[in-house]
Amino acid sequence: MEDYDIAVIGSGPGGYVAAIRSAQLGYKTVIIEKYDTLGGTCTNVGCIPTKALLDSSHHYAEVQHKFNEHGIKVDQLALDFSQMYKRKSEVVSKNTEGLHFLMNKNKITRLKGTAGFVNNTTLKVVNEEGVVNITAKHYIIATGSKPSGIPGVAIDKKRIITSTEALALKEQPKSMVIIGGGVIGVEMASIFNRIGTQVTILEYADHLIATMDHELGKNLQKILKKEGIDIRLNQSVYKAENLGSSAKVLFKDKNGTENELGAEYILVAVGRSPYIKGLGLENTDIQLDNRGFIRVNESNQTAVPNMYAIGDVIGGAMLAHKAEEEGVFVAETINGQQHHIHYDRIPSVVYTWPEVASVGYTEEYLKKNNIAYTVGKFPFSASARARASMDTDGFSKVLVDPKYGEILGIHIIGARAADLIAQGVIAQEYEVTAEDMFRISYAHPTYSETLKEAYLIASGQGAINI
Numbered sequence: 001m002e003d004y005d006i007a008v009i010g011s012g013p014g015g016y017v018a019a020i021r022s023a024q025l026g027y028k029t030v031i032i033e034k035y036d037t038l039g040g041t042c043t044n045v046g047c048i049p050t051k052a053l054l055d056s057s058h059h060y061a062e063v064q065h066k067f068n069e070h071g072i073k074v075d076q077l078a079l080d081f082s083q084m085y086k087r088k089s090e091v092v093s094k095n096t097e098g099l100h101f102l103m104n105k106n107k108i109t110r111l112k113g114t115a116g117f118v119n120n121t122t123l124k125v126v127n128e129e130g131v132v133n134i135t136a137k138h139y140i141i142a143t144g145s146k147p148s149g150i151p152g153v154a155i156d157k158k159r160i161i162t163s164t165e166a167l168a169l170k171e172q173p174k175s176m177v178i179i180g181g182g183v184i185g186v187e188m189a190s191i192f193n194r195i196g197t198q199v200t201i202l203e204y205a206d207h208l209i210a211t212m213d214h215e216l217g218k219n220l221q222k223i224l225k226k227e228g229i230d231i232r233l234n235q236s237v238y239k240a241e242n243l244g245s246s247a248k249v250l251f252k253d254k255n256g257t258e259n260e261l262g263a264e265y266i267l268v269a270v271g272r273s274p275y276i277k278g279l280g281l282e283n284t285d286i287q288l289d290n291r292g293f294i295r296v297n298e299s300n301q302t303a304v305p306n307m308y309a310i311g312d313v314i315g316g317a318m319l320a321h322k323a324e325e326e327g328v329f330v331a332e333t334i335n336g337q338q339h340h341i342h343y344d345r346i347p348s349v350v351y352t353w354p355e356v357a358s359v360g361y362t363e364e365y366l367k368k369n370n371i372a373y374t375v376g377k378f379p380f381s382a383s384a385r386a387r388a389s390m391d392t393d394g395f396s397k398v399l400v401d402p403k404y405g406e407i408l409g410i411h412i413i414g415a416r417a418a419d420l421i422a423q424g425v426i427a428q429e430y431e432v433t434a435e436d437m438f439r440i441s442y443a444h445p446t447y448s449e450t451l452k453e454a455y456l457i458a459s460g461q462g463a464i465n466i
Helices: 013-024 040-045 047-065 080-106 181-193 214-226 320-334 365-370 384-389 417-429 434-439 451-458
Strands: 004-010 027-035 109-111 114-116 122-127 130-141 145-147 175-179 198-202 231-232 237-240 248-252 257-261 263-268 272-273 308-309 348-350 355-360 374-379 397-400 405-412
Touching: 004 013, 004 214, 013 027, 013 109, 013 320, 040 047, 040 080, 047 080, 080 237, 109 122, 130 198, 130 272, 130 320, 175 248, 175 257, 181 198, 181 214, 198 257, 214 231, 214 365, 214 405, 231 434, 248 263, 257 365, 257 374, 263 374, 308 320, 308 405, 348 397, 355 417, 365 405, 384 451, 405 451, 417 434, 417 451, 434 451
Parallel strands: 004 027, 004 130, 027 109, 130 308, 175 198, 175 263, 198 231
Antiparallel strands: 114 122, 122 130, 145 272, 237 248, 248 257, 348 355, 355 405, 374 397, 397 405
């Protein structure tokens, strides 16, 4: 029986960060992971490989559609699908190797195997070598999530697939139907559309990326349609079939009219569900909510006082950086430190091109709750930097309290939105005003100037460059 101060179950962004912070604070720490590599979904089959393919496909699309206008002539352009996926795998390997280095650097014990609780105090780890029982003063559950399904659509991982299988394809598909127009759906659609796959998105809601400000989704829809993606909203999928060398999906529109589409692959991207299989929670006093997520209090503590849970397995925004914040938070809470995570100040990003990023309240939320606000919106088409780079799609939009100038929400669709949103997070975290934000100096020419102009508009002063 091995005894530790802190045992972390799962090595995704939440788990490995929790383990590192625990070790930094002087705790004897063990991390348990059932796969050969650390990093969880994000590093292995999620965020990192997806971004690698998004960047590769973006470069390919740039050569096709923009290089000529830049005066760059390219003859006999060709796509090497195998090399693109090989590079993706190399990026993943470098990241996982980095995580192994960090475990060793911080003297964290790593156990490979499937972890399951025997009771409230003992954890059993099963691997090919046998069974190891461990105890810990504190447990941190960070087992993450898995792709969700929908009734009537059986994911067979052959023709009816998830993003995990899409990231491991051996050859470029000629056609693909994507069920779901959320973050995963539109990112996958962008990757494959750029390299020549015929892509159709079927979305149940009446706009894309439904959890974000609706104006972002509507603008993204226009851009993706212009790029050749077939987007069908208000569609309810009720069946999919593997036909051998292809597949088909059956769906109804809002009027009940039935339709079907065939493609080489049907990709299901309808969200993610908590992963608790084999964790032995039934042997503990830990409680689940009605959707299967682990219940925690404001300190991420479960019903068992020495057991904590973080990341996707507790619900909320399923974001790697949210899990990371919770990992640090729990380790420091165990250490007696006190601070608070402002969940409404955690940004969301979609890595299409242009990128989409958001933090704070949406316009729909403010309207629904009768909260007064003013809007400042500045188009990238009026940005000198955007014109120079030929990235004129999109806008920066800020929502501001008209009385005190408090920044209520920042919503960006445009080049480098993923990086620009950090400014908005700082503004909200430290409660600076819109006037504070437009009074500071912005380098010229930069994409960030679109935010300065938006703050000027929302404050009633009026933009300078439009």
